Amino acid sequence: MPAVIQTEKLTKSYGSHRGIIDVDLEVQGGEVFGFLGPNGAGKTTTIRTALDLIRPTSGRALVFGIESSADPVSIHKRIGYIPGEFTLYDRLTGGQTLAYFANLRGGVDKAYQQLLIDRFEIDPSRRFKELSKGNKQKIGLVIALQHRPELLILDEPTSGLDPLVQQSFYALVREAKADGRTVFLSSHILSEVERTCDRVAIIREGRLVKVDSVEGLRDLAHHQVELRFAGEVPTAEFEALPGVSEVSATDHVLRMRVSGPITPVVRAASRYELLDFVSREPSLEETFLAQYGHGEGHVHAGGAGEEVRE
Ligand SMILES: Nc1ncnc2c1ncn2[C@@H]1O[C@H](COP(=O)(O)OP(=O)(O)O)[C@@H](O)[C@H]1O
Ligand SMILES: [Mg+2]
DSSP states (O other), X not given: OOOSEEEEEEEEEETTEEEEEEEEEEEXXXXXXXXXXXTTSSHHHHHHHHTXXXXXXXXXXXXXXXXXXXXXXXXXXXXXXXXXXXXXXXXXXHHHHHHHHHHHTTOOXXXXXXXXXXXXXXXXXXXXXXXXXXXXXXXHHHHHHTTOOSEEEEESTTTXXXXXXXXXXXXXXXXXXXXXXXXXXXXXXXXXXXXXXXXXXXXXXXEEEEEEEGGGGGGTOEEEEEXXXXXXXOHHHHHTSTTEEXXXXXXXXXXXXXXXXXXXXXXXXXXXXXXXXXXXXXXXXXXXXXXXXXXXXXXXXXXXXXXXXX
Protein backbone atom coordinates (compact mmCIF):
# COMPACT_ATOMS: atom_id res chain seq x y z
CA MET A 1 0.00 0.00 0.00
CA PRO A 2 1.38 3.41 -0.91
CA ALA A 3 1.60 6.02 1.83
CA VAL A 4 -1.53 8.18 2.06
CA ILE A 5 0.62 11.31 2.01
CA GLN A 6 4.16 11.33 0.79
CA THR A 7 6.36 14.34 0.21
CA GLU A 8 9.77 14.10 -1.37
CA LYS A 9 12.19 16.96 -0.73
CA LEU A 10 9.24 19.29 -0.87
CA THR A 11 10.55 22.85 -1.04
CA LYS A 12 8.76 26.15 -1.34
CA SER A 13 10.42 29.56 -1.34
CA TYR A 14 8.50 32.80 -1.32
CA GLY A 15 10.90 34.85 -3.42
CA SER A 16 14.03 34.94 -1.34
CA HIS A 17 12.10 34.02 1.81
CA ARG A 18 12.21 30.58 3.24
CA GLY A 19 8.96 28.70 3.18
CA ILE A 20 9.90 25.03 3.58
CA ILE A 21 13.09 23.18 2.65
CA ASP A 22 13.43 19.49 1.70
CA VAL A 23 10.44 18.22 3.65
CA ASP A 24 10.16 14.41 3.49
CA LEU A 25 6.99 13.08 5.04
CA GLU A 26 5.23 9.74 4.92
CA VAL A 27 1.81 9.33 6.43
CA GLN A 28 0.38 5.81 6.52
CA GLY A 29 -3.26 4.84 6.14
CA GLY A 30 -5.22 4.80 9.39
CA GLU A 31 -2.84 6.82 11.51
CA VAL A 32 -3.36 10.13 13.24
CA PHE A 33 -0.30 12.06 12.25
CA GLY A 34 0.67 15.26 14.04
CA PHE A 35 2.59 18.05 12.35
CA LEU A 36 4.03 20.11 15.15
CA GLY A 37 5.84 23.41 14.83
CA PRO A 38 5.81 26.96 16.16
CA ASN A 39 4.19 29.79 14.23
CA GLY A 40 5.99 30.47 10.98
CA ALA A 41 7.67 27.05 10.93
CA GLY A 42 6.09 26.05 7.59
CA LYS A 43 3.09 23.90 8.51
CA THR A 44 0.56 25.72 6.32
CA THR A 45 3.06 25.97 3.46
CA THR A 46 3.67 22.21 3.59
CA ILE A 47 -0.04 21.43 3.57
CA ARG A 48 -0.89 23.89 0.81
CA THR A 49 1.98 22.65 -1.34
CA ALA A 50 1.08 19.00 -0.76
CA LEU A 51 -2.49 19.75 -1.88
CA ASP A 52 -1.32 21.70 -4.94
CA LEU A 53 -2.97 24.88 -3.68
CA ILE A 54 0.44 26.41 -4.22
CA ARG A 55 3.18 25.02 -6.43
CA PRO A 56 6.41 23.73 -4.90
CA THR A 57 9.69 25.37 -5.86
CA SER A 58 11.12 21.85 -6.05
CA GLY A 59 10.32 18.37 -4.85
CA ARG A 60 6.92 16.76 -5.07
CA ALA A 61 4.00 15.45 -3.11
CA LEU A 62 1.79 12.43 -3.58
CA VAL A 63 -1.58 11.91 -1.93
CA PHE A 64 -3.16 8.45 -2.24
CA GLY A 65 -0.20 7.72 -4.52
CA ILE A 66 -1.35 10.41 -6.96
CA GLU A 67 1.06 13.23 -7.72
CA SER A 68 -0.84 16.26 -6.49
CA SER A 69 0.30 18.60 -9.26
CA ALA A 70 -0.90 16.06 -11.84
CA ASP A 71 -4.43 15.42 -10.57
CA PRO A 72 -5.42 17.65 -7.65
CA VAL A 73 -9.14 17.26 -8.36
CA SER A 74 -9.24 13.53 -7.76
CA ILE A 75 -7.35 14.09 -4.50
CA HIS A 76 -9.61 16.88 -3.28
CA LYS A 77 -12.68 14.69 -3.84
CA ARG A 78 -11.39 12.23 -1.28
CA ILE A 79 -10.26 14.55 1.49
CA GLY A 80 -11.69 16.88 4.11
CA TYR A 81 -9.58 19.96 4.63
CA ILE A 82 -9.69 22.79 7.10
CA PRO A 83 -7.32 25.59 6.11
CA GLY A 84 -5.39 27.46 8.78
CA GLU A 85 -7.22 30.62 7.86
CA PHE A 86 -10.35 30.83 5.82
CA THR A 87 -13.26 33.06 5.04
CA LEU A 88 -16.62 31.89 3.84
CA TYR A 89 -19.68 33.64 2.52
CA ASP A 90 -20.45 36.28 5.12
CA ARG A 91 -24.13 36.55 4.32
CA LEU A 92 -24.95 32.85 4.43
CA THR A 93 -25.97 31.35 7.74
CA GLY A 94 -23.95 28.48 9.19
CA GLY A 95 -26.66 26.04 8.10
CA GLN A 96 -26.71 27.39 4.54
CA THR A 97 -22.93 27.23 4.41
CA LEU A 98 -22.93 23.57 5.45
CA ALA A 99 -25.67 22.76 2.93
CA TYR A 100 -23.73 24.52 0.19
CA PHE A 101 -20.59 22.49 0.85
CA ALA A 102 -22.61 19.30 1.24
CA ASN A 103 -24.08 19.90 -2.24
CA LEU A 104 -20.63 20.42 -3.71
CA ARG A 105 -19.84 16.94 -2.41
CA GLY A 106 -22.97 15.55 -4.07
CA GLY A 107 -24.84 15.38 -0.78
CA VAL A 108 -23.90 14.06 2.64
CA ASP A 109 -25.47 11.87 5.31
CA LYS A 110 -27.90 14.33 6.93
CA ALA A 111 -27.98 12.45 10.21
CA TYR A 112 -24.21 12.61 10.49
CA GLN A 113 -24.21 16.31 9.60
CA GLN A 114 -26.78 16.95 12.34
CA LEU A 115 -24.73 14.94 14.81
CA LEU A 116 -21.72 17.16 14.09
CA ILE A 117 -23.83 20.31 14.45
CA ASP A 118 -25.08 19.05 17.81
CA ARG A 119 -21.70 17.99 19.07
CA PHE A 120 -20.13 21.34 18.25
CA GLU A 121 -23.25 23.14 19.55
CA ILE A 122 -23.54 25.14 16.35
CA ASP A 123 -26.43 27.55 15.90
CA PRO A 124 -27.10 27.04 12.16
CA SER A 125 -29.30 30.15 11.92
CA ARG A 126 -26.53 32.67 12.59
CA ARG A 127 -24.89 34.43 9.66
CA PHE A 128 -21.26 33.52 9.14
CA LYS A 129 -20.11 37.13 9.51
CA GLU A 130 -21.72 37.36 12.96
CA LEU A 131 -19.79 34.39 14.30
CA SER A 132 -16.79 34.55 16.62
CA LYS A 133 -13.52 33.03 15.45
CA GLY A 134 -14.22 29.84 17.41
CA ASN A 135 -17.71 29.49 15.95
CA LYS A 136 -16.37 30.03 12.43
CA GLN A 137 -13.79 27.36 13.13
CA LYS A 138 -16.56 24.95 14.14
CA ILE A 139 -18.32 25.49 10.79
CA GLY A 140 -15.00 24.83 9.06
CA LEU A 141 -14.61 21.58 10.96
CA VAL A 142 -18.07 20.35 10.00
CA ILE A 143 -17.34 21.20 6.35
CA ALA A 144 -14.17 19.08 6.58
CA LEU A 145 -15.87 16.19 8.38
CA GLN A 146 -19.45 15.98 7.10
CA HIS A 147 -18.81 13.87 3.97
CA ARG A 148 -16.74 11.36 6.00
CA PRO A 149 -13.61 11.68 3.87
CA GLU A 150 -10.99 8.95 4.00
CA LEU A 151 -8.29 11.55 4.72
CA LEU A 152 -8.66 14.59 6.97
CA ILE A 153 -6.14 17.38 6.61
CA LEU A 154 -6.60 19.77 9.48
CA ASP A 155 -4.45 22.88 9.72
CA GLU A 156 -4.44 24.05 13.36
CA PRO A 157 -8.02 22.83 13.78
CA THR A 158 -8.40 23.75 17.45
CA SER A 159 -7.31 27.37 17.21
CA GLY A 160 -10.00 29.57 18.68
CA LEU A 161 -12.01 26.66 20.11
CA ASP A 162 -12.83 26.76 23.79
CA PRO A 163 -11.60 23.80 25.87
CA LEU A 164 -14.91 21.90 25.91
CA VAL A 165 -15.28 22.13 22.14
CA GLN A 166 -11.67 21.01 21.81
CA GLN A 167 -12.63 17.85 23.73
CA SER A 168 -15.49 17.19 21.27
CA PHE A 169 -13.04 17.65 18.45
CA TYR A 170 -10.53 15.19 19.96
CA ALA A 171 -13.34 12.66 20.33
CA LEU A 172 -14.20 13.07 16.64
CA VAL A 173 -10.56 12.51 15.71
CA ARG A 174 -10.55 9.28 17.74
CA GLU A 175 -13.76 8.18 15.98
CA ALA A 176 -12.28 8.94 12.56
CA LYS A 177 -9.32 6.76 13.44
CA ALA A 178 -11.59 3.98 14.74
CA ASP A 179 -13.36 4.12 11.34
CA GLY A 180 -10.00 3.50 9.67
CA ARG A 181 -9.68 7.01 8.33
CA THR A 182 -6.39 8.91 8.22
CA VAL A 183 -5.87 12.22 9.99
CA PHE A 184 -3.11 14.73 9.37
CA LEU A 185 -3.27 17.47 11.96
CA SER A 186 -1.02 20.48 12.39
CA SER A 187 -0.56 22.21 15.72
CA HIS A 188 1.78 24.46 17.65
CA ILE A 189 0.74 22.88 20.95
CA LEU A 190 2.82 19.96 22.10
CA SER A 191 0.31 18.55 24.60
CA GLU A 192 -2.43 18.51 21.97
CA VAL A 193 -0.35 16.41 19.58
CA GLU A 194 0.74 14.18 22.45
CA ARG A 195 -2.90 13.57 23.34
CA THR A 196 -4.32 12.96 19.87
CA CYS A 197 -1.67 11.59 17.55
CA ASP A 198 0.11 8.30 16.92
CA ARG A 199 3.15 9.76 15.24
CA VAL A 200 4.51 13.24 14.93
CA ALA A 201 6.76 15.22 12.62
CA ILE A 202 8.32 18.33 14.09
CA ILE A 203 9.03 21.26 11.80
CA ARG A 204 11.15 24.21 12.74
CA GLU A 205 12.27 27.08 10.52
CA GLY A 206 11.09 25.30 7.38
CA ARG A 207 12.86 22.00 7.99
CA LEU A 208 11.83 18.73 9.56
CA VAL A 209 13.53 18.30 12.89
CA LYS A 210 12.25 14.89 13.88
CA VAL A 211 9.74 12.21 12.99
CA ASP A 212 8.79 9.96 15.85
CA SER A 213 6.03 8.19 17.72
CA VAL A 214 4.35 10.53 20.20
CA GLU A 215 6.19 8.82 23.06
CA GLY A 216 9.25 10.61 21.70
CA LEU A 217 7.64 13.91 22.69
CA ARG A 218 7.88 13.03 26.36
CA ASP A 219 11.51 14.17 26.42
CA LEU A 220 10.43 17.56 25.13
CA ALA A 221 7.37 17.98 27.32
CA HIS A 222 7.79 19.95 30.50
CA HIS A 223 6.01 22.42 32.71
CA GLN A 224 6.78 25.82 34.05
CA VAL A 225 5.70 25.83 37.69
CA GLU A 226 5.27 28.83 39.94
CA LEU A 227 4.57 28.49 43.68
CA ARG A 228 3.60 31.43 45.86
CA PHE A 229 4.31 30.70 49.51
CA ALA A 230 2.71 32.36 52.51
CA GLY A 231 6.02 32.21 54.33
CA GLU A 232 9.69 31.45 53.68
CA VAL A 233 10.54 29.91 50.29
CA PRO A 234 12.15 26.43 50.71
CA THR A 235 14.33 26.68 47.58
CA ALA A 236 16.78 23.90 48.40
CA GLU A 237 14.09 21.31 48.98
CA PHE A 238 12.62 21.85 45.52
CA GLU A 239 16.01 21.96 43.83
CA ALA A 240 16.62 18.43 45.08
CA LEU A 241 13.46 16.98 43.51
CA PRO A 242 13.65 14.71 40.44
CA GLY A 243 12.93 16.48 37.13
CA VAL A 244 13.24 19.94 38.64
CA SER A 245 15.66 22.46 37.15
CA GLU A 246 16.12 26.20 36.66
CA VAL A 247 14.87 27.03 40.14
CA SER A 248 14.69 30.71 41.01
CA ALA A 249 13.13 32.54 43.93
CA THR A 250 11.94 36.14 44.20
CA ASP A 251 10.10 37.40 47.27
CA HIS A 252 7.73 34.58 48.15
CA VAL A 253 7.55 33.09 44.68
CA LEU A 254 9.48 30.03 43.56
CA ARG A 255 9.76 29.28 39.84
CA MET A 256 11.02 26.07 38.32
CA ARG A 257 11.03 23.91 35.24
CA VAL A 258 9.65 20.43 35.75
CA SER A 259 10.18 17.62 33.25
CA GLY A 260 8.45 14.29 33.67
CA PRO A 261 5.84 13.65 36.35
CA ILE A 262 4.78 16.64 38.40
CA THR A 263 3.83 14.53 41.46
CA PRO A 264 7.05 15.11 43.45
CA VAL A 265 6.55 18.87 43.20
CA VAL A 266 2.88 18.64 44.18
CA ARG A 267 3.74 16.41 47.18
CA ALA A 268 6.49 18.73 48.39
CA ALA A 269 4.28 21.80 47.90
CA SER A 270 1.43 20.25 49.90
CA ARG A 271 3.50 20.46 53.06
CA TYR A 272 3.50 24.27 52.93
CA GLU A 273 0.91 26.99 53.08
CA LEU A 274 0.55 28.18 49.51
CA LEU A 275 -1.17 31.28 48.17
CA ASP A 276 -1.00 30.06 44.59
CA PHE A 277 0.14 27.15 42.44
CA VAL A 278 0.48 27.77 38.69
CA SER A 279 1.60 25.13 36.22
CA ARG A 280 1.65 25.97 32.56
CA GLU A 281 2.85 24.37 29.36
CA PRO A 282 5.54 26.55 27.81
CA SER A 283 5.09 27.65 24.22
CA LEU A 284 6.71 25.46 21.60
CA GLU A 285 9.15 28.28 20.88
CA GLU A 286 10.34 28.17 24.50
CA THR A 287 10.53 24.38 24.44
CA PHE A 288 12.58 24.38 21.25
CA LEU A 289 14.92 27.07 22.53
CA ALA A 290 15.57 24.96 25.61
CA GLN A 291 16.08 21.81 23.53
CA TYR A 292 17.83 22.99 20.39
CA GLY A 293 19.02 26.52 21.11
CA HIS A 294 18.89 29.31 18.56
CA GLY A 295 18.97 28.90 14.79
CA GLU A 296 21.15 26.03 13.58
CA GLY A 297 21.02 22.44 14.70
CA HIS A 298 18.68 21.34 11.96
CA VAL A 299 18.04 17.70 11.99
CA HIS A 300 16.72 15.48 9.26
CA ALA A 301 14.20 12.77 9.70
CA GLY A 302 15.66 9.38 9.16
CA GLY A 303 13.92 6.26 10.41
CA ALA A 304 11.50 6.38 13.29
CA GLY A 305 12.88 8.38 16.15
CA GLU A 306 16.19 8.96 14.48
CA GLU A 307 17.92 12.29 14.81
CA VAL A 308 20.90 13.27 12.73
CA ARG A 309 22.40 16.62 13.53
CA GLU A 310 24.05 18.56 10.75
N1 LIG B 1 2.43 34.17 0.90
C1 LIG B 1 3.61 34.27 1.54
N2 LIG B 1 4.55 35.15 1.11
C2 LIG B 1 5.76 35.24 1.72
N3 LIG B 1 6.13 34.49 2.77
C3 LIG B 1 5.24 33.60 3.25
C4 LIG B 1 3.94 33.44 2.67
N4 LIG B 1 3.27 32.48 3.35
C5 LIG B 1 4.13 32.06 4.33
N5 LIG B 1 5.31 32.74 4.26
C6 LIG B 1 6.48 32.52 5.13
O1 LIG B 1 6.79 31.15 5.12
C7 LIG B 1 7.15 30.70 6.42
C8 LIG B 1 6.25 29.56 6.84
O2 LIG B 1 4.92 30.06 7.00
P1 LIG B 1 3.68 29.11 7.31
O3 LIG B 1 3.74 27.94 6.41
O4 LIG B 1 2.47 29.95 7.27
O5 LIG B 1 4.00 28.65 8.82
P2 LIG B 1 3.03 27.99 9.91
O6 LIG B 1 1.80 27.52 9.22
O7 LIG B 1 3.86 26.88 10.50
O8 LIG B 1 2.76 29.05 10.92
C9 LIG B 1 7.05 31.91 7.33
O9 LIG B 1 8.35 32.45 7.47
C10 LIG B 1 6.15 32.84 6.58
O10 LIG B 1 6.46 34.18 6.87
MG1 LIG C 1 -0.15 27.98 9.62
